[in-house]
Amino acid sequence: MNDPILEMRRVSKSFFSIKALRGVDLTVYPGEIHALMGENGAGKSTLMKILSGAYRPDPGGEIRIGGKPVSFNGPHAGRAAGISIIYQELSLAPNLSVAQNIYLGREVSRFGMLAREVMEAAIGPILERLGADFAPSTLVAGLSMGQRQLVEIARALHARSKILIMDEPTTALSAGESERLFGLIRRLRAEGLAIIYISHRMDEVYALGDRVTVLRDGTLVGSLDKPEIRADTIVRLMVGRDVSSFYKKEHDPRALHGPPMLAAVNIADGRRVKGGSLTVHAGEVVGLAGLVGAGRTELAHLIIGAAAKIAGHVEIEGRTVDIRNPGEALEAGIAYLTEDRKALGLFLDMSCLDNINLAVLGRDARLGGILDRDKARDRASKAFAALAIRATDIRVAAGGLSGGNQQKVLLSRLLATTPKILILDEPTRGVDVGAKSEIYSIIDNLAKSGTAVLVISSDLPEIIGICDRVIVMRAGLLAGEIKRTATTPLDQEQIMALATGMEQLDA
Numbered sequence: 001m002n003d004p005i006l007e008m009r010r011v012s013k014s015f016f017s018i019k020a021l022r023g024v025d026l027t028v029y030p031g032e033i034h035a036l037m038g039e040n041g042a043g044k045s046t047l048m049k050i051l052s053g054a055y056r057p058d059p060g061g062e063i064r065i066g067g068k069p070v071s072f073n074g075p076h077a078g079r080a081a082g083i084s085i086i087y088q089e090l091s092l093a094p095n096l097s098v099a100q101n102i103y104l105g106r107e108v109s110r111f112g113m114l115a116r117e118v119m120e121a122a123i124g125p126i127l128e129r130l131g132a133d134f135a136p137s138t139l140v141a142g143l144s145m146g147q148r149q150l151v152e153i154a155r156a157l158h159a160r161s162k163i164l165i166m167d168e169p170t171t172a173l174s175a176g177e178s179e180r181l182f183g184l185i186r187r188l189r190a191e192g193l194a195i196i197y198i199s200h201r202m203d204e205v206y207a208l209g210d211r212v213t214v215l216r217d218g219t220l221v222g223s224l225d226k227p228e229i230r231a232d233t234i235v236r237l238m239v240g241r242d243v244s245s246f247y248k249k250e251h252d253p254r255a256l257h258g259p260p261m262l263a264a265v266n267i268a269d270g271r272r273v274k275g276g277s278l279t280v281h282a283g284e285v286v287g288l289a290g291l292v293g294a295g296r297t298e299l300a301h302l303i304i305g306a307a308a309k310i311a312g313h314v315e316i317e318g319r320t321v322d323i324r325n326p327g328e329a330l331e332a333g334i335a336y337l338t339e340d341r342k343a344l345g346l347f348l349d350m351s352c353l354d355n356i357n358l359a360v361l362g363r364d365a366r367l368g369g370i371l372d373r374d375k376a377r378d379r380a381s382k383a384f385a386a387l388a389i390r391a392t393d394i395r396v397a398a399g400g401l402s403g404g405n406q407q408k409v410l411l412s413r414l415l416a417t418t419p420k421i422l423i424l425d426e427p428t429r430g431v432d433v434g435a436k437s438e439i440y441s442i443i444d445n446l447a448k449s450g451t452a453v454l455v456i457s458s459d460l461p462e463i464i465g466i467c468d469r470v471i472v473m474r475a476g477l478l479a480g481e482i483k484r485t486a487t488t489p490l491d492q493e494q495i496m497a498l499a500t501g502m503e504q505l506d507a
Helices: 044-051 075-080 098-102 116-128 145-158 175-190 202-208 231-239 297-305 326-332 341-345 350-364 374-384 403-415 431-450 459-467 494-501 501-504
Strands: 006-015 018-028 033-037 061-066 083-085 163-167 192-200 211-218 219-225 262-268 279-280 285-289 311-316 319-321 334-337 419-426 453-454 469-474 477-484
Touching: 006 044, 033 044, 033 175, 044 075, 044 145, 044 163, 044 192, 044 326, 061 083, 061 211, 075 083, 075 098, 075 192, 083 145, 098 116, 098 145, 116 145, 145 175, 175 192, 202 231, 211 231, 219 231, 219 297, 219 374, 231 431, 279 285, 279 453, 285 311, 285 431, 285 459, 297 326, 297 334, 297 453, 326 334, 334 403, 350 374, 350 403, 374 403, 374 453, 403 477, 431 459, 431 469, 431 501, 453 459, 469 494, 477 494
Parallel strands: 018 219, 033 192, 033 211, 083 163, 163 192, 285 453, 285 469, 334 419, 419 453
Antiparallel strands: 006 018, 006 061, 211 219, 262 279, 262 311, 311 319, 469 477
């Protein structure tokens, strides 16, 4: 094996009395995809910000690039040493062209004017190398998220980076865009680039990782080579417990009887949802699976009245209900957890207390419409304890919490309405492994208490781990249903066959 391109030894970082990193080691080689994993708050971002020059480490550690010790006094020094970082929230200026974004801060000028043609000519070959389908002169505002990701990579290549850090790069990408990105990452690895890949997604780590380093509570807890990369080993390192406790499933769906708590009967919108029926009983967890674009979220929107139906109806406990908007859905006992908690769910600048109580303000009002703040504080405090929400106080802004804790705050708001039916759309998207396990436990406890739960998820191990039945959508239609029995577990291949139409070819 070649000599390492990066060696970080005994790296520590404190923020006042908080130890964010404790003597962490990391070694990365040229032509390697090195996955960095750990729960939110484990220290991954802090370690990478030290490497990129955004943070200065505590005294006592050492960083070597190409065998030479380095010390950065800012991100510019990190970039000059060949380190580029692509954050989860892309740092592009949408009103500028691709070439202008890549040259931002080091523009080429002639006679006091931007030399656009010179910059575009230099960027063209890089975009061609990446297989980009847009020109250097294209405005970034007109690009998809996958194309913007290519611009960030082109910027790193133009800077002649030796080490590329990618932080959750597929969060906002479609399945097709993610696959194209994976192909590009493999090509860059073959060209000798060292890639540090931060992800919560096990399937991505399996597909790409040559080695995995796991952090927990600011400490290095293990590094695994390719043959050792297994889900149970990684989960045990990340959360400090055995994988057997990951998917909690203690509710008993075999005790189901009576009419379904929720029934969607021949429901359609004429566009994305073309018709079909599903049921969920009290105390049951039903999964809604399918490829991206199959119509799963659109079906949920029809059920809660967020979109207009052209056919079909909704029943609750055997009674037809006319739900015209999400507010009426809540009144009828249906709560919906959106797949985009930041844009459509939480008010990030508001406190956790106010976010949790938002759906029940009217219930807490005293005579004259005055809010009962004591009751609101009590509800928020109980939610923090029941869902293990980790924050210093119920009054802190929701935007300052980790992804998993934000999701639990949003879930607390829905549970405050005491719903009969809970529809969860991608409930663990962007959530670390430890928080996932806690959310699965919450779902299981809700089913044990009699809540009917419908889970929309693109994570097949998640669907298989927590659901009693799986309904599969394909191209706007309900393609089939798979049931778990005492002797037959849910099968990932069966689900994918229904989602892709392969079961028709095999028939």
